[in-house]
Amino acid sequence: MVKMGIHNFATIVIFSSTLSLIAYAFDPSPLQDFCVALGDIKSAVFVNGKFCKDPKLATANDFFFQGLNIPRNTANKLGSNVTLLNVDQIPGVNTLGISLARIDFGPNGLNPPHTHPRATEILTVLEGVLYVGFVTSNPNNTLFTKVLHPGDVFVFPIGLIHFQLNVGKTNAVAFASLNSQNPGVITIANAVFGSKPPISPDVLTKAFQVDKKVIDYLQAQFWTNN
Numbered sequence: 001m002v003k004m005g006i007h008n009f010a011t012i013v014i015f016s017s018t019l020s021l022i023a024y025a026f027d028p029s030p031l032q033d034f035c036v037a038l039g040d041i042k043s044a045v046f047v048n049g050k051f052c053k054d055p056k057l058a059t060a061n062d063f064f065f066q067g068l069n070i071p072r073n074t075a076n077k078l079g080s081n082v083t084l085l086n087v088d089q090i091p092g093v094n095t096l097g098i099s100l101a102r103i104d105f106g107p108n109g110l111n112p113p114h115t116h117p118r119a120t121e122i123l124t125v126l127e128g129v130l131y132v133g134f135v136t137s138n139p140n141n142t143l144f145t146k147v148l149h150p151g152d153v154f155v156f157p158i159g160l161i162h163f164q165l166n167v168g169k170t171n172a173v174a175f176a177s178l179n180s181q182n183p184g185v186i187t188i189a190n191a192v193f194g195s196k197p198p199i200s201p202d203v204l205t206k207a208f209q210v211d212k213k214v215i216d217y218l219q220a221q222f223w224t225n226n
């Protein structure tokens, strides 16, 4: 029979409560697409994407951006223009888990289906009429849509594919808030058909259940970001 001393018992209690803490905790949200582990910490250059400035040297300008009232040029294939203000534009949001976007739409302008891998988005329409929507994950892939007018607000949950289309006769403007300092954007068509190098057509013909000609056509398009 093993005789357990008080110290061993205390160690087991502490160890198991540590384990249960680990079991209840979840992963912190990454602030970059990936972080390949380094064996040699002398080669590490940054943590969470950015160094921190000495707080004594911070100024109001670190938390400031000017010009989000200016309409953006929407003369591109999609007829829309996204101005994202993340930690790269406002260094003061570093580690604060927040960012902002202005989205301009010409008539029929589209912000095409995309996802933000690290953020939920809440969108407010200021001008125009937008048909917006998101699709839930597998297996249901339920589409939630709404036609939004000025003052209307809509939420796009983290990671879900969503879009906004200008269905009014005028330009449209919306502002979006996102709960990451670096939400990331994956535009579905660009990622799937515009990857560099291209994904093998063998993958895409089977995935999309279409003829190789259709995939060749799509992969030959010039996929730009708005």
Ligand SMILES: *[C@@H]1O[C@H](CO)[C@@H](O)[C@H](O)[C@H]1NC(C)=O
Binding pocket: 071, 072, 073, 074, 075, 076, 080, 081, 082, 225, 226
């Ligand atoms: C968005 O608008 C800015 C300023 O109007 C312009 O410099 C930029 O090229 C536009 N982006 C796209 C994708 O059209």
Ligand SMILES: *[C@@H]1O[C@H](CO)[C@@H](O)[C@H](O)[C@H]1NC(C)=O
Binding pocket: 140, 142
């Ligand atoms: C998904 O679809 C199934 C089958 O129709 C249904 O039972 C389930 O409630 C749906 N789940 C959600 C979250 O809508």
